[in-house]
Amino acid sequence: MNPHYSDESLNSYFIKQIKDYAIFATDTNGIISTWNKGCERIKGYTPEETIGQYYGMLHPDEYQQAGKPQEELDKALENGVYDVEDWRKRKDGSLFWASVTLTPIYSAEGEHVGYTKITGDITKQKELQDKLAERQQGALEHKNDQLHKINLDLDNFIYTASHDLRSPITNIEALVQVLQEELTQAGNLNQDTEEIVQRITASINRLKRTIDDLTEINRLHKDFSENPSAEIINIKEVYEDIIADLGFVPKQEHYFVKTDFQVHQLKFSRKNFRSILYNLISNAIKYQSPERDCIININTRLEEPFVLLSVEDNGLGMNARQQEQLYTMFKRFHDHVEGTGVGLFMVKRILDNAGGKIEVKSEEDKGTEFKVYFKAEM
Structure with a gap:
């Protein structure tokens, strides 16, 4: 290490020359005291335009009116750091999406002497995230539309099946009754044939109950879509x-x-x-x-x-x-x-x-x- 440069001066040179992040310091009241090259590139202000000014000038106008800059200083001091992703303002008035870290600075004696603030421009990342979220939302809506159509088709099938099955089942039920009467008149309704007829009747009744349940399920699905009133x-x-x-x-x-x-x-x-x-x-x-x-x-x-x-x-x-x-x-x-x-x-x-x-x-x-x-x- 060159003995002519202290660790403190090297750190200062390093921070001042960083271009990808806006790094500056303020006093305990939020008055800007340093301004690196990243600040000038990202925010558009020169050091002469910001040093000595309240750091709230870098927030959107509505944030300033709501007192948000002071709120951030208070939270950083209370919690030891303030991290957020939020909107920040450039010199030309345009807004950009930023990652912000605001940290209190203390002296060797533990006295609060100011704040340091690091800001990154993550507008492109946010745009990509928004596009991805939009695509995911579109895919979800498309999937929901497909499921709605499938459910509608299923409801129509259940309704049609339960409706169309009722007529042949009624016919079968009537034919079994006629068969039972014919067997009785012919003297052929013995214990075995009567048991067979009873089993057929029991099967018909089970099928009728199943159809009734399918109809009830169809009604239930319809209620879901119509949101029955409470x-x-x-x-x-x-x-x-x-x-x-x-x-x-x-x-x-x-x-x-x-x-x-x-x-x-x-x-x-x-x-x-x-x-x-x-x-x-x-x-x-x-x-x-x-x-x-x-x-x-x-x-x-x-x-x-x-x-x-x-x-x-x-x-x-x-x-x-x-x-x-x-x-x-x-x-x-x-x-x-x-x-x-x-x-x-x-x-x-x-x-x-x-x-x-x-x-x-x-x-x-x-x-x-x-x-x-x-x-x-x-």
Whole structure:
């Protein structure tokens, strides 16, 4: 090292000759005291035009009016450094996107003596980022359009299939009835042929229920696209309406329901709420244990930011593997009761679309509890 040049003077020469970054120092009040070549190249001002001036002159006019330069000095002093990417102003009034680092300077004795500021022009990087973001947004919108078209085609297919299948199924049902009558009149309806007819009838009924479920799924998709309007619903009224309907189901098993509605009203689509509660109650009844009375506990309470609906039973319960597949369409775990495995799939879809959620806790031969979370909006 040349003994005629100190470390301090070499650092000063180095900083002054840097051209790719604007580096300058200020006193404790933000008055500019040094100005390197990078400042002149990036900002357009000569040292004579800036030294002795308040550094806020380098900010956009609206920033100066809002007092942002002083705010930056305060934050740098409070936090030890102030880092940001933001707009800065050139001498000609044009703006550029800059990376800014503002750092307090202290003397050997620990006294605050000023600030140093390093600014880089990253306008090109921002333009590239904006173009990339624009392309990604365009690709996302294109993908969304494609998915919307696929969903629309799927909805149309489900509607057409469910609609067109109803007529031949009705014909098959009528023909089976005629066949049964013909066999009876001919004296050929013995135990074997009657069992065959009953199996055909049972298969037809399962197919009809599947078509009904497909129709319900199509309605659900349509509701999603149309965003069904929410209304203030009375939870107890909906519950009583469901219990009344369940009371008319033939050969219905006995059950006991205990309720505790701490929250009485909810802002939600009435038909969707009814569908959720109906599925949970009817499942608790369907999958009751033959070893004990069916007891169902239903309660609501506020758990900010949600209204919680809990439906708990003491039925057959589920193991961990079954719980993982619980919301899969057409997935069933018990064959001794009627069903297509669509109900819980639709419940979860309704809740996902409405910003809610559903949780389950279950143990085999102990029972199941469903917790449904609705956004607490009034």
